[in-house]
Amino acid sequence: MEKIIQEVLDSNRKYTNYGQVASYIPELKKAKRDDLGICIIDKDNNVYKAGNCDTKFTIQSVSKTIVLAMALMDNEWQYVFSKVGMEPSGDPFNSIMKLETNDTKKPCNPMINAGAIVTTSLIKGSTLEEREERMLKFFRRMARNENIGINYDVYKSEKMTGDRNRAMAYLLKNDGFIDGDVDEVLELYFKQCSIEIDAVDLARIGVNLASYGVDIANGERIISESVSRMVKTFMITCGMYDASGEFAIKVGIPAKSGVGGGIMASVPNKMGIGVYGPALDKKGNSIAGVKVLQDLSQRMNLNIF
Template structure:
C-alpha cells in the first residue's frame, strides 16, 4: 500500500502547478503550493503514508461535519434542522445570496459557511471558553491526538478578514437562525477553522466515521451510528462545495475539503483517508488531492455506489 500511495502521489504531483494557494485569508498564502501528501488508516488500524503527509495545516471547512456532529448530539434534531437545511446549494461555499432569496432564508446545508455558523452557534457551553474546550476535546478524541490545537496566527488572520462571514452571521441573527452574541459565535467559528492538523489526524477522524462512530482503537462509541450516517451523507451531497456532484460521480467516496488544502475521506467500514495539497482549484478544492482520490478510488475499487 505504501508503494501504491507513493506512486499515486508522484503521478499527480504535476497537478499542483495548475492550482493556487488560498489568498483571501492572508496567513494561508504561506503554504507551499507543490506540497502533496496522503495518509490511509484501514479497518485493521494499519497506517500507510506518502508525500508531505506530516505537514501541518489548518482544518478550515473540514471542521464543519465534526461540529455538525456536536450540534446534533447537543440538541434535538428537529431544532437543528429548523435552522439549517439538508440540500446542496449549488453555490460557492461563501455565497450570501440565498440567505436573501430563499423562501425560508435559512442556509441550504451545514457544509457552507452560513450553515456552519449556525451549527457552531448550537454547541452547548456556559461560556466561549467552555465551548472552545469542548470542541477541541472532541476533535482530539476523534483524531486520537491530544496535541491538536488552534493556530492563532491563522485565527487572527481569519478574524481580521472575515467580514463576509460577519455579514452572514448578522443576517442569520436578524432572521432568527442564531441566538446569542454574534461576535462570540464568530470567534468560535474562526477558531474551529484554525485548528491545526495533518493527514494522519484527518485519516483517523475519517476511519472513525467509516466505522459508524466507533473508535478503531478503543472500540469506544464517539458518535452515534445515526449521526455518523448523516455526516457521511452530507459529505457525499455537499462536502466538496459546488463540485460535490462531479466528485460523487468520479470518486464516489464521502469526503470534505477545506481551503487549507486538506481533504478528509471516509470509505464505509474500510478506511479513512487524509490528503493535503494546498494548491486549490477555482471552487476551493485541492486540485491534486482530488486527482489522488480519483486514482485511489479506481485502483482500490472504493466507489460506494
C-alpha cells in the same frame, strides 16, 4: 498499500502546478504550493503514509463535519435542521445570496459557511471558553491526538478578513437562525477553522466516521451511528463545495475539503483517507488531492455506489 499510494502520489504531483494556495486569508498564503501528502488508516488500524502527510495545516472547512456531529449530539436533530437545511446549494461556499432569496432564508446545508456558522452556534456551553474547550476536546478525541490546537496566527488572519462571514452571521441572527451573541459565535467559528492538523489526523477522523462512530483503535463509541450516517451523507452531497456532484460521480467517496488544502475522506467499513495539497482550484478544492482520491478510488474499488 504504501507502494500504491506512493505511485498515486507520484503520478498526480504534476497537478500541484495547476492551482494556487488560498490568499483571501493572508496567513494561508505561506503554504507551499507543491506540497502533497496522503495517509490511509484502514479498519484494522493499519497506517499507510506517503509524501507531506506530516505537514501541519489548518483544518478550515473540514471542521464543519466535526462541528455538525457535535451540534447533532448536543441537540435533537429536528431542532438542528429547523435552523439549517439539508440540500446542496449549487453556489460557492461563501455565497450570501440565498439567505435573502430562498423562501425560508435558512442556510441550505451545514457545509457552506452560513450553515456552518449556525451549527457552531448550537454547541452547548455556558461560556465561550467552555464551548471552545469542548470543541477542542472533541476534535482531539476524533483524531486521537491530544496535541491538536489552534493556530493563532491563522485565527487572527481569519478574524481580520472575516467581514463576509460577519455579514452572514448578522443576517442569520436577524432572521432567527442564531441565538445568543453573534460575536461569540463568530469567535468560535474562526477558531474552529484555525485548528491545526495534518493528513494523519484527517485519516483518523475519517476512519472513525467510516466505522460509524466507533474508535477503531479501542472499540469505544465516540458518536452515534445515526449521527455518523448523517455527517457522511452531507459529505457526499455537499462536502466538496459546488463540485460535490462531479466528485460523487468521479470518486464516489464521502469527503470534505477545506481551503487549507486538506481533504478528509471516509470509506464506510473500510478506511479513512487524509490528503494534503494546498494548490486549489477556483472552487476551493485541492486539485492534486482530488486527482489522488480519484485514482485511489479506481485502483482500490472504493466507490460506494
